[in-house]
Amino acid sequence: MTSTFDLLYSVQDKDVDALGHVNNVVYVQWMQDVATAHVDALGLGLKQYLELKHAMVAVEHQVQYRKAALLGEQLVLRTWLSDLNGLYSTRQYVFYRPSDQSIIFTGQTKWACVEIATGRPKRLSPSFTQAYQPLKDDTQTLDFSAFHEVQ
Template identity: 70%
Template sequence: MKDISKERMSSVFDLKLTVQPEHIDVLGHVNNVVYVSWMQDVATAHIEHLGLGLAQYIELKHAMVAVEHHVQYRKAAFEGEEIILRTWLSDINALYSYRQYVFYRLKDQTVLFMGNTQWACVEIATGRPKRMSPSFTQAYQPISAAENPMDFSQYHPVVEA
């Protein structure tokens, strides 16, 4: 398994994508369900970037699963627009991590969507709650208080979707 102890553990993470025709609903803008799917996509890309992703979950025999989402739709997104899916970890304890999201349109830095998810650590074989191993608590640290996730003038590790 990748040694994450020597790396920066967590920071704001950006995933850039272009809105595709399949993201659009009958009203001509990105469908609400797509935003929730994007929450999963950017969270998965972020944990992979941190070196503690899905393959490591299997190896460690425990995983993080979503238990609660809060979402706020602010503005519509349209086909062809470039969108930044931004996420970061805001808190952690023995059983839960808390992830924040803000999705914004690149050309005008307009916030389209905000959300957060509470993730619980579970044992894969049983689905029962499990205290996070040191691998998890080291990798999934909240961002520094000095880091402003709403500063759109800076890109963070950007991955193209």
């Protein structure tokens, strides 16, 4: 992988809580959604996990809520892999609102490779290490200039 992965999203009724903004647990769901879309795009999603009999599962999340998102707003959900070793990968997230050029959320997930049948840790297979390549350090992960016109 040589770039970030973006998923465009419009905030829906189901995302908004009684306080009128996106509920905090929804951001974690979006982390899962954009990660799933990314691994599918890389050709190593759920179908391949089942065939290989092992999968990546989330073991730790770190999140920072920076600004509220509201009903109808257009967002860019961005993710990329920042680290990969024998058992774990680290995925980064930045959610961006083009209308005011604001980063509204950042996060990170540590993923572990496990055998599906047992849930036990398993070393990453070559299929995983080839598909899940971390970004190079000089990649401009916060460059959202392509989305400044999106509204």
